[in-house]
Amino acid sequence: xxxxxxxxxxxxxxxxxxxxxxxxxxxxxxxxxxxxxxxxxxxxxxxxxxxxxxxxxxxxxxxxxxxxxxxxxxxxxxxxxxxxxxxxxxxxxxxxxxxxxxxxxxxxx
Amino acid sequence: xxxxxxxxxxxxxxxxxxxxxxxxxxxxxxxxxxxxxxxxxxxxxxxxxxxxxxxxxxxxxxxxxxxxxxxxxxxxxxxxxxxxxxxxxxxxxxxxxxxxxxxxxxxxxxxxxxxxx
Numbered sequence: 001x002x003x004x005x006x007x008x009x010x011x012x013x014x015x016x017x018x019x020x021x022x023x024x025x026x027x028x029x030x031x032x033x034x035x036x037x038x039x040x041x042x043x044x045x046x047x048x049x050x051x052x053x054x055x056x057x058x059x060x061x062x063x064x065x066x067x068x069x070x071x072x073x074x075x076x077x078x079x080x081x082x083x084x085x086x087x088x089x090x091x092x093x094x095x096x097x098x099x100x101x102x103x104x105x106x107x108x109x
Numbered sequence: 110x111x112x113x114x115x116x117x118x119x120x121x122x123x124x125x126x127x128x129x130x131x132x133x134x135x136x137x138x139x140x141x142x143x144x145x146x147x148x149x150x151x152x153x154x155x156x157x158x159x160x161x162x163x164x165x166x167x168x169x170x171x172x173x174x175x176x177x178x179x180x181x182x183x184x185x186x187x188x189x190x191x192x193x194x195x196x197x198x199x200x201x202x203x204x205x206x207x208x209x210x211x212x213x214x215x216x217x218x219x220x221x222x223x224x225x226x
Contacts, residue, residue, distance in 0.1 A: 096142070
């Protein structure tokens with residue numbers, strides 16, 4: 001069965017810190033890995049990764065994929081209170097997007 | 110261009126009643142996915158539909174749950190004879206599937222919070 005595991009499950013840091021969120025996966029017929037941010041309700045798309053070693057960047061957020069070791073990381077530098085959210089990692093399996101359990105990130109001022 | 114629309118936002122049902130959750134995908138999107146989320150958990154896949162077809166329902170409970178996506182109108186997730194364990198947030202997502210359904214980002218609605226008393 002396809003599986004996505006995120007760590008840590010919960011993380012509390014101070015504003016300005018840098019954080020790294022982890023995602024490992026076991027999926028048949030891997031196609032792509034996606035990161036989402038979930039604040040109040042609807043998950044919002046952050047990144048889609050398909051190739052190893054190519055970093056995707058958007059402002060203070062960046063992500064990279066390692067298809068050999070089957071994991072991805074999401075980095076957030078100079079964190080702000082608005083970064084507080086649940087970060088979800090997901091991988092396309094056969095015909096469905098399989099999600100990890102999420103990392104709850106809390107940024108304290 | 111309106112996003113994925115789900116209604117109602119909140120739904121309260123007593124045990125044994127039926128719950129109907131609606132999802133209108135983004136304009137131009139013909140693929141719909143339903144997910145369930147319990148507190149402090151990730152999104153659990155339930156069902157994947159295209160217009161008038163169920164493509165993958167491997168995440169749907171065998172009894173009481175059904176889904177449809179008719180030619181006209183929204184996708185409906187129907188839960189019959191609800192029990193307390195059905196209380197959860199139910200999210201709908203859509204994609205245009207222009208590059209094939211498994212290499213797209215999904216756009217999510219704001220969800221329906223179902224509470225069973």
